[in-house]
Amino acid sequence: MFKKSLNTEDTLENAGLTVEEQQLFSNARPQAYEPYPIKAVEDFANWARANSLWILAFGTGCGAIEMRPLMTARFDANRFGVAGRPTPRQSSVFVIGGYASVKTLKRIVRSYEQMQGPKFVIALGICPVNGGMYFDSYNTVNRFDQYLPVDLYITGCMPRPEVLVAGIMELQKMIKAGKCNGANRYVDNFDWYKANQKKVIKNWDMPDYNW
Amino acid sequence: MIYQSLGEWFDKIGNFSLTLLIVTVYGLLMGAFIERIIAKVQGRIGIPYKQPFINVLKNIFKRTAISHGIMFYLGPVFRIAGGIGTLAFIPVIFGSETFSNFSTAGDLFLVIYFMFFGQLGMALGAGESGHPYSAIGVARGLSQMTAYEVPFALAVVAIVLQYGTLSINDIVAAQQGGWQHWTMVTNWPATLAAMLAFLGMTGYSPFDIFLAPQEIPIGPPTEFHSAYLGLLQLNRALFGATKLILFMNLFFGGATGWPELMLKTWLIYMVAIVVGVAFPRYRVDQGIRFFFKLPTLIGIMSIIYVQMVLTA
Numbered sequence: 001m002f003k004k005s006l007n008t009e010d011t012l013e014n015a016g017l018t019v020e021e022q023q024l025f026s027n028a029r030p031q032a033y034e035p036y037p038i039k040a041v042e043d044f045a046n047w048a049r050a051n052s053l054w055i056l057a058f059g060t061g062c063g064a065i066e067m068r069p070l071m072t073a074r075f076d077a078n079r080f081g082v083a084g085r086p087t088p089r090q091s092s093v094f095v096i097g098g099y100a101s102v103k104t105l106k107r108i109v110r111s112y113e114q115m116q117g118p119k120f121v122i123a124l125g126i127c128p129v130n131g132g133m134y135f136d137s138y139n140t141v142n143r144f145d146q147y148l149p150v151d152l153y154i155t156g157c158m159p160r161p162e163v164l165v166a167g168i169m170e171l172q173k174m175i176k177a178g179k180c181n182g183a184n185r186y187v188d189n190f191d192w193y194k195a196n197q198k199k200v201i202k203n204w205d206m207p208d209y210n211w
Numbered sequence: 212m213i214y215q216s217l218g219e220w221f222d223k224i225g226n227f228s229l230t231l232l233i234v235t236v237y238g239l240l241m242g243a244f245i246e247r248i249i250a251k252v253q254g255r256i257g258i259p260y261k262q263p264f265i266n267v268l269k270n271i272f273k274r275t276a277i278s279h280g281i282m283f284y285l286g287p288v289f290r291i292a293g294g295i296g297t298l299a300f301i302p303v304i305f306g307s308e309t310f311s312n313f314s315t316a317g318d319l320f321l322v323i324y325f326m327f328f329g330q331l332g333m334a335l336g337a338g339e340s341g342h343p344y345s346a347i348g349v350a351r352g353l354s355q356m357t358a359y360e361v362p363f364a365l366a367v368v369a370i371v372l373q374y375g376t377l378s379i380n381d382i383v384a385a386q387q388g389g390w391q392h393w394t395m396v397t398n399w400p401a402t403l404a405a406m407l408a409f410l411g412m413t414g415y416s417p418f419d420i421f422l423a424p425q426e427i428p429i430g431p432p433t434e435f436h437s438a439y440l441g442l443l444q445l446n447r448a449l450f451g452a453t454k455l456i457l458f459m460n461l462f463f464g465g466a467t468g469w470p471e472l473m474l475k476t477w478l479i480y481m482v483a484i485v486v487g488v489a490f491p492r493y494r495v496d497q498g499i500r501f502f503f504k505l506p507t508l509i510g511i512m513s514i515i516y517v518q519m520v521l522t523a
Contacts (some may be wrong), residue, residue, distance in 0.1 A: 031272040033275065045268075045272035048265050048268040048269040048272055049269050049272065051262075051265045051269075052262070052265045052266045052268075052269040059518070071255055072255075072256045076249065076255040076256055076257075078246075078248070078255065078256075078257055078258050079256050079257070079258070079267075081258070081259075081262055081265060085430060086428035086429055086433075087433050087434075089430045089433070089434055089435065089436035090432075090435070090436050090440055092269075116273050116274075116275045116276060116277075116436045116437050117273065117274040118273070118274055119273045172406035184276075211277055
């Protein structure tokens with residue numbers, strides 16, 4: 001468990017938890033991470049990160065059905081170093097498969113925060129961009145990037161697996177160029193993201209940052 | 212194991228480091244090779260050969276890593292210490308001074324102890340992570356291990372009786388001079404019992420209930436990430452190759468060169484793969500019952516076989 005920060009300005013309130021529960025969870029703030037000082041090392045690390053993308057096996061919406069064919073003989077995403085991973089601790093890519101309902105958003109936030117950086121988010125389909133066909137739904141968020149930083153959008157309803165493969169290759173290019181810093185953006189604008197999340201998630205009974 | 216000078220000791224350490232490097236790289240490459248074979252069976256291309264190396268590098272280059280406590284740190288360290296320790300006492304190439312490692316009289320006992328050590332360390336580390344699936348995975352893994360150790364231990368006792376030595380080097384030496392001298396031929400019940408135990412050791416289907424990716428995320432390493440996971444992956448390659456080398460030494464006549472070693476270990480590994488792609492997963496109680504029935508019986512038979520036939 002992370003050490004509790006002694007400096008009170010740095011800690012999170014964790015107001016959603018009871019007093020007993022607050023003792024069990026860390027209240028430290030997440031930190032932004034700088035790239036390695038030597039450019040060659042950072043480039044090498046980015047090359048390794050780009051060629052080993054482990055996708056969190058969490059189907060968050062209807063688009064999750066497009067992720068399954070990636071592993072089949074027809075698309076074989078294993079060629080690009082893509083693999084599914086059953087636990088957020090070990091995965092580095094989070095594919096938001098289509099619409100994110102408020103109930104799922106809570107789980108998405110929990111899972112995203114448990115992933116270890118650098119972590120990347122792909123928003124699949126039109127729903128995370130502007131709500132798509134659920135634009136006036138009472139329990140679906142319309143603009144997903146108000147709640148979590150998105151690195152890459154793949155629009156369409158639904159995009160076929162080919163497009164997802166193309167998107168993954170595009171993500172690899174971006175990672176190699178060092179442009180995917182979603183995790184740092186999340187930390188830099190942490191209060192803004194948290195306020196947005198708490199605005200829609202009414203029953204906030206988890207720590208402010210799920211270490 | 213008495214060394215004349217400090218220089219000789221450092222030589223030994225240097226040689227062992229070289230062996231460690233070769234065996235680890237070989238283990239990682241073999242993992243990729245097997246993945247590619249399975250992919251070909253499924254009509255896919257599969258991962259590139261460099262993929263296991265990239266995966267390890269990526270995990271080491273992760274920017275964040277959280278800890279659940281001191282034992283959580285030590286779990287992967289114990290695990291890889293178990294892997295390195297096992298390799299350290301196995302002579303890798305028969306007749307080679309460079310690749311004989313720290314092999315000495317009675318190393319077979321030490322090796323069997325070390326094989327257990329890493330699992331227990333991992334159990335402690337996974338326990339501290341506090342994840343319920345880790346605890347379930349550890350409970351399943353340790354109970355399955357207790358079950359497959361029985362036929363394996365019986366097989367080892369049988370060949371110790373057969374060759375009258377506890378030194379792996381002497382066991383390999385006794386098998387030289389053609390395939391008809393291998394334990395596989397001279398003491399086939401022991402080999403059969405050990406190969407059945409080997410199926411449980413490799414953790415492939417039908418005995419992969421402790422990892423069970425579709426049920427309990429991935430069992431013991433559920434909470435392990437970043438460099439911890441990198442260490443575990445390295446150990447998986449190293450320990451996998453080490454177990455193969457041990458089996459090759461005990462039952463298949465050892466190897467006098469690296470090409471022979473690679474061919475033999477690959478063939479032994481293919482046994483687990485072929486069984487793995489052909490049979491569905493056992494539940495943990497089914498797996499334990501399996502090991503306590505036929506393989507244990509064959510193991511007891513092998514000891515009787517040695518006493519009645521070979522040493523009579």
